[in-house]
Amino acid sequence: MCRYYSSLTIAKNAPKNFAMSNAQIKNAEQPNIITPANIDWQTDDTGNRVPVSGEFGDVYFSHADGLAESRHVFLAHNQLPARLAKLAPKQCFTIAELGFGTGLNLLATWQLWRQLRDKQPQLATARLHFITTEKYPIPLADLTQILILWGQRAPELTEFIKPLLTAYPPLIAGCHRLKFFEDNLTVDIWLGDAADSLGKLAVDTSLKPTPYIDAWFLDGFAPSCNSSLWADAIFAQMQRLSRPMTTAATYSCAGIVKRALQECGFQIKKVKGFGRKREMLTAVMSDPKLADDNHSINGNAALPSEQSHTIVIGAGVSGLLTAWALANRGIQVSLLDKSAPLAGASGNPRALLAPKMTPLHHVDEHLHSIGYLYSNRLYRLLNKRAEKEGIAPILEATGALDLLIKANIGTEQIADYPDDMANTLSCEQAQNVSGLKAQNLLENLYLPQSGLVNPQALKNTILTHPLIHFQQLDVTNISEMEGSVCIEGSNQDKGLLSISADNVVICAAYDSHKLDKRIFDCRKIRGQLSWFVPTAEQYAKLPKIPLKYSGYCASFIAQTGDDDLNKVITGAPHLLLGASFVRNDTDTDVRNEEHQISRDKLVTAIPEMKSIIPTDISLWQGRAGIRTQTPDYHPIVGQLARSKRMWLMSAMGAKGYALAPICAEALADMMLGSFPPLSTAMLARLSPNRTRLQTPLI
Ligand SMILES: Cc1cc2nc3c(=O)[nH]c(=O)nc-3n(C[C@H](O)[C@H](O)[C@H](O)COP(=O)(O)OP(=O)(O)OC[C@H]3O[C@@H](n4cnc5c(N)ncnc54)[C@H](O)[C@@H]3O)c2cc1C
Numbered sequence: 001m002c003r004y005y006s007s008l009t010i011a012k013n014a015p016k017n018f019a020m021s022n023a024q025i026k027n028a029e030q031p032n033i034i035t036p037a038n039i040d041w042q043t044d045d046t047g048n049r050v051p052v053s054g055e056f057g058d059v060y061f062s063h064a065d066g067l068a069e070s071r072h073v074f075l076a077h078n079q080l081p082a083r084l085a086k087l088a089p090k091q092c093f094t095i096a097e098l099g100f101g102t103g104l105n106l107l108a109t110w111q112l113w114r115q116l117r118d119k120q121p122q123l124a125t126a127r128l129h130f131i132t133t134e135k136y137p138i139p140l141a142d143l144t145q146i147l148i149l150w151g152q153r154a155p156e157l158t159e160f161i162k163p164l165l166t167a168y169p170p171l172i173a174g175c176h177r178l179k180f181f182e183d184n185l186t187v188d189i190w191l192g193d194a195a196d197s198l199g200k201l202a203v204d205t206s207l208k209p210t211p212y213i214d215a216w217f218l219d220g221f222a223p224s225c226n227s228s229l230w231a232d233a234i235f236a237q238m239q240r241l242s243r244p245m246t247t248a249a250t251y252s253c254a255g256i257v258k259r260a261l262q263e264c265g266f267q268i269k270k271v272k273g274f275g276r277k278r279e280m281l282t283a284v285m286s287d288p289k290l291a292d293d294n295h296s297i298n299g300n301a302a303l304p305s306e307q308s309h310t311i312v313i314g315a316g317v318s319g320l321l322t323a324w325a326l327a328n329r330g331i332q333v334s335l336l337d338k339s340a341p342l343a344g345a346s347g348n349p350r351a352l353l354a355p356k357m358t359p360l361h362h363v364d365e366h367l368h369s370i371g372y373l374y375s376n377r378l379y380r381l382l383n384k385r386a387e388k389e390g391i392a393p394i395l396e397a398t399g400a401l402d403l404l405i406k407a408n409i410g411t412e413q414i415a416d417y418p419d420d421m422a423n424t425l426s427c428e429q430a431q432n433v434s435g436l437k438a439q440n441l442l443e444n445l446y447l448p449q450s451g452l453v454n455p456q457a458l459k460n461t462i463l464t465h466p467l468i469h470f471q472q473l474d475v476t477n478i479s480e481m482e483g484s485v486c487i488e489g490s491n492q493d494k495g496l497l498s499i500s501a502d503n504v505v506i507c508a509a510y511d512s513h514k515l516d517k518r519i520f521d522c523r524k525i526r527g528q529l530s531w532f533v534p535t536a537e538q539y540a541k542l543p544k545i546p547l548k549y550s551g552y553c554a555s556f557i558a559q560t561g562d563d564d565l566n567k568v569i570t571g572a573p574h575l576l577l578g579a580s581f582v583r584n585d586t587d588t589d590v591r592n593e594e595h596q597i598s599r600d601k602l603v604t605a606i607p608e609m610k611s612i613i614p615t616d617i618s619l620w621q622g623r624a625g626i627r628t629q630t631p632d633y634h635p636i637v638g639q640l641a642r643s644k645r646m647w648l649m650s651a652m653g654a655k656g657y658a659l660a661p662i663c664a665e666a667l668a669d670m671m672l673g674s675f676p677p678l679s680t681a682m683l684a685r686l687s688p689n690r691t692r693l694q695t696p697l698i
Pocket residue numbers: 313314315316317318319336337338339340341342343344345346347348350351352353473474475476507508509510511512515526527528529578579580623624625626627649650651652653654655656657658659
């Protein structure tokens with residue numbers, strides 16, 4: 001019996017129970033490759049066109065009134081209206097859903113959350129974290145059609161549908177974090193098998209508070225046709241991720257569901273189902289073994305320990321994004337830099353936002369890909385905020401073309417990717433988008449969502465946050481006490497100063513180790529970016545979008561305020577060329593020989609540029625910065641060993657603009673007891689205390 005079988009007149013094409021569809025077979029062979037849902041549009045009893053899962057032959061929601069059913073089963077029977085209304089300032093409530101499907105449950109929850117926040121000012125800093133899993137995500141075109149129909153049936157959902165569709169990720173495995181800042185809502189969509197995804201949720205009991213799920217939405221298709229969502233592995237994860245008084249709700253009263261919930265420590269109760277349905281299940285975790293320091297068995301889940309003020313040392317992209325992530329969680333941030341925001345490697349006129357690619361079957365555990373997609377979404381959201389503040393756009397979404405001269409992926413592997421993330425253009429298309437005429441562009445990687453980040457605009461936007469206070473301070477000492485942390489340093493005008501806070505995050509890049517001896521002394525790689533103002537004739541012949549080869553080049557028009565940071569001419573076009581790599585050199589003088597290196601890289605890769613790029617580089621401008629890199633190339637993100645209040649985020653290498661936003665989210669979640677958007681294994685790879693960082697560089 002399928003989930004809402006009675007409301008459908010035709011489910012004839014449904015695969016037989018437990019028979020595997022082609023999609024399921026492909027998924028079983030390569031668990032990290034996502035198979036999009038195959039939506040079968042059918043007609044229900046009342047003549048409505050309804051989406052049916054081609055994989056499971058079941059409907060996504062009841063067509064009698066799916067929205068009302070969602071509110072009854074999942075919202076009301078997890079007591080969400082009352083529980084959300086009672087949240088304390090800064091408290092986070094976490095929901096986990098099995099089966100994202102069309103997102104209807106999310107939309108219903110979001111609407112409830114907005115209503116409560118509108119009515120209750122004390123919820124202003126409370127947060128909602130909605131974690132959902134999906135193995136067969138619905139392609140955006142189908143989802144758009146489905147949600148447009150919902151918008152017509154339930155106009156109260158329309159204001160949530162558009163932002164959801166805008167943020168909907170490309171269909172690749174792994175965690176996709178979507179932020180809806182206005183509502184203090186974070187949605188993590190884990191694409192892949194639910195048991196695997198839940199298994200990746202990090203519960204590090206050494207960090208206090210420790211995250212846990214407050215409410216479960218068990219919304220698989222009926223157990224008879226969707227056994228994997230009701231399997232022992234799922235219930236084992238539910239037990240691992242729950243605490244006393246965690247609740248669960250499901251429309252299903254199947255025997256296996258009841259037994260499994262009881263076996264994993266839930267007390268179950270049958271209650272009246274929605275509409276004509278006789279019954280449904282609610283459950284409360286009552287396993288005393290799950291009580292811990294934070295959550296007593298009486299259900300008095302402790303509030304996150306009082307944290308109100310964090311010091312962030314270093315105002316490059318790492319420090320700025322960390323400050324932003326914390327401030328959006330209600331934490332007051334003192335952001336410090338020994339000179340000024342963006343004084344270090346982050347202060348280039350523009351940064352290219354482009355991922356280092358990997359074969360698709362590795363993508364779910366690939367920080368560059370996850371980070372690139374998240375940064376992309378975040379910068380686009382921040383563009384709107386920047387516009388409101390009269391600040392230049394943060395991301396200019398130009399797209400980018402990689403000529404695959406120095407790439408770790410070939411066209412066959414690129415073809416595995418969804419086109420909206422990465423694809424290969426035909427030679428003619430590539431010539432059209434790039435403006436190159438004589439180049440053989442048969443092999444290429446086109447990144448439609450890539451673009452140029454304007455660091456100055458990003459900084460200006462972040463510093464408008466009322467909870468972020470920037471101060472110039474060269475920090476010289478950090479001392480951690482039982483109840484606080486205190487830093488000392490010197491300010492250009494005021495001399496020696498000390499500041500106390502609940503936590504400190506060190507984002508001082510290659511200088512970080514000077515602030516604490518537990519911090520690894522990273523490799524330092526000098527890099528210089530060069531630029532010049534082309535003549536109108538040259539400009540017309542320059543590449544039309546950013547290009548990657550053994551280096552990269554991009555045209556940009558300097559915006560108001562860019563000249564505070566770099567020698568550019570406001571309103572004029574510039575060509576940016578990058579970048580040199582010089583190991584163990586921390587000088588930041590601008591060198592003609594490195595201008596020359598960047599010119600040579602460009603004209604060697606694209607000979608038609610030889611006659612266009614001036615040979616006289618004496619008028620070129622440049623900026624040198626120091627990249628910070630670990631021996632295993634992973635950034636460093638996490639809490640220092642034997643510390644409760646000292647955290648580190650550093651070693652962004654050559655990709656800080658793609659990596660820092662997701663790393664900052666992960667760090668802020670670890671600090672405040674929420675689930676990070678990175679797997680346990682990934683967090684171990686990023687840990688400041690990992691084995692590889694125990695041996696100094698020689
Ligand atoms: C030439 C070049 C080109 C690049 N191009 C790109 C690109 O196109 N795309 C991309 O994603 N990445 C690019 N990168 C890499 C990127 O710039 C870095 O990954 C990123 O800037 C690292 O940011 P961060 O905040 O960790 O470090 P930084 O930006 O170096 O910031 C560290 C800050 O800490 C401050 N600080 C240090 N010690 C103290 C102290 N004791 N007290 C107070 N403050 C302190 C410093 O003043 C500095 O402002 C490039 C790098 C270089 C050098």
